[in-house]
Amino acid sequence: MYLFIFSLLLIIFQYVNAKNVFEDDIRTIEKSKAKVEMLTDSIAVLNDKNLDLSYFNIEHNEDAYTYFENKGLDVPALIPFIKDEIYKQNTVKGGNPLIPYAANEGRSMLVNSIKILNHKWLITDFSDGVFWGEILVRYEVINQNEVTFEVIDSLLYPMQ
Known part of the structure; x- marks a missing residue:
C-alpha cells in the first residue's frame, strides 16, 4: 500500500513538473517568435533605408x-x-x-x-x-x- 501511494505521489510530482516545464518552453517559444518577427520587421525597414541611401550611388x-x-x-x-x-x-x-x-x-x-x-x-x-x-x-x-x-x-x- 505504501509503495502504491509513494508511486502515485511520484507520478503526480513528475506530471506537475513536466507540465510546468512544457508551459515554460511554450512561453519561451512564443517570446522568441515575437522577437524574430520584430527583428524581421527591423531588417525590412533597414533594407528600405539602405535602398534609399544607395539611390544616388x-x-x-x-x-x-x-x-x-x-x-x-x-x-x-x-x-x-x-x-x-x-x-x-x-x-x-x-x-x-x-x-x-x-x-x-x-x-x-x-x-x-x-x-x-x-x-x-x-x-x-x-x-x-x-x-x-x-x-x-x-x-x-x-x-x-x-x-x-x-x-x-x-x-x-x-x-x-
Whole structure:
C-alpha cells in the first residue's frame, strides 16, 4: 500500500513538473517568435533605408556603369582611382586645391570623404578641424589613368 501511494505521489510530482516545464518552453517559444518577427520587421525597414541611401550611388546606378563600360573602362578599378586622385590633392601644400576656402591659421583644408553620385558628379566634405563644408564636383574620366575635376558649387558651414 505504501509503495502504491509513494508511486502515485511520484507520478503526480513528475506530471506537475513536466507540465510546468512544457508551459515554460511554450512561453519561451512564443517570446522568441515575437522577437524574430520584430527583428524581421527591423531588417525590412533597414533594407528600405539602405535602398534609399544607395539611390544616388554609382555602384547602384546601371546607366553610369554602362556609360563607363561603353567607353571600355574597368569600373570597379575606376571608382577607387577617382577617389584616390581627389585624396592625392590633399597632399598639396596649403590644402586641397579643389576647396575654395582658406584654412584656419596653420592648418590645411582637406577632403575627408567622397561619394561618387554618378558618371559625372561627386560630392565631398572637407574640414580643417575648425571649419567644414561640402563641395559638388563635376569630373570627367579621360582614360583609365586620367581624370579631371571641376568644382560646380561649394558651401562652408557657419561656426556655431
